[in-house]
Amino acid sequence: DSGVTQTPKHLITATGQRVTLRCSPRSGDLSVYWYQQSLDQGLQFLIQYYNGEERAKGNILERFSAQQFPDLHSELNLSSLELGDSALYFCASSVASSDHEQYFGPGTRLTVT
Amino acid sequence: SQQGEEDPQALSIQEGENATMNCSYKTSINNLQWYRQNSGRGLVHLILIRSNEREKHSGRLRVTLDTSKKSSSLLITASRAADTASYFCATDASRDDKIIFGKGTRLHILP
Numbered sequence: 570d571s572g573v574t575q576t577p578k579h580l581i582t583a584t585g586q587r588v589t590l591r592c593s594p595r596s597g598d599l600s601v602y603w604y605q606q607s608l609d610q611g612l613q614f615l616i617q618y619y620n621g622e623e624r625a626k627g628n629i630l631e632r633f634s635a636q637q638f639p640d641l642h643s644e645l646n647l648s649s650l651e652l653g654d655s656a657l658y659f660c661a662s663s664v665a666s667s668d669h670e671q672y673f674g675p676g677t678r679l680t681v682t
Numbered sequence: 683s684q685q686g687e688e689d690p691q692a693l694s695i696q697e698g699e700n701a702t703m704n705c706s707y708k709t710s711i712n713n714l715q716w717y718r719q720n721s722g723r724g725l726v727h728l729i730l731i732r733s734n735e736r737e738k739h740s741g742r743l744r745v746t747l748d749t750s751k752k753s754s755s756l757l758i759t760a761s762r763a764a765d766t767a768s769y770f771c772a773t774d775a776s777r778d779d780k781i782i783f784g785k786g787t788r789l790h791i792l793p
Contacts, residue, residue: 571724602781612725612770612783625779659724666779670715673724 573674575660581680587648590677594641594662601643603635607656650681688784696792701758703787705771712774714747716756719768766791
């Protein structure tokens with residue numbers, strides 16, 4: 570158990586819909602990262618937050634947005650969902666910056682039908 | 683294009699043998715990390731090596747980093763069935779702190 574929790578574990582929704590994925594980092598970790606893992610694209614870094622502020626941005630679509638709240642939990646919002654958004658979405662946390670090991674949550678499996 | 687590219691894509695070896703996986707990357711990095719993933723589960727951090735380090739050990743794991751060749755290798759000695767998993771390298775680009783994972787090496791340890 571990494572100490573990072575993600576909800577929900579599974580999500581099935583239709584194209585065009587909007588979903589919110591939630592992540593609680595390990596106690597004491599200030600950085601939260603979001604990743605998307607699919608068979609064709611592999612593991613893609615989406616975005617990093619550090620202590621509530623956006624720190625680094627990866628291949629995150631404009632239809633996706635994220636935020637980190639004062640209690641350090643984070644949410645990833647996916648809107649106007651497309652079939653290709655079906656993937657595993659992982660959250661990870663680290664003590665500080667990306668110069669530290671990341672602890673991954675169990676992931677949310679999103680299926681868009 | 684991928685920053686980190688693991689090689690080989692898949693590897694099957696007998697239990698007890700050593701497994702070596704390689705990772706190549708394109709840009710300057712702050713550090714390189716290796717992770718392991720069992721099927722469909724979250725990644726587990728194995729080892730982090732900084733750009734000013736050349737070699738690190740952790741138990742049966744040995745990681746090397748050659749910044750002149752922009753490559754790293756992960757060696758697992760005396761492999762066990764439980765080592766069967768996918769192994770990923772991840773680079774932290776020094777220019778923009780973006781973290782880029784390779785597509786991974788699928789390691790299968792045969793009994």
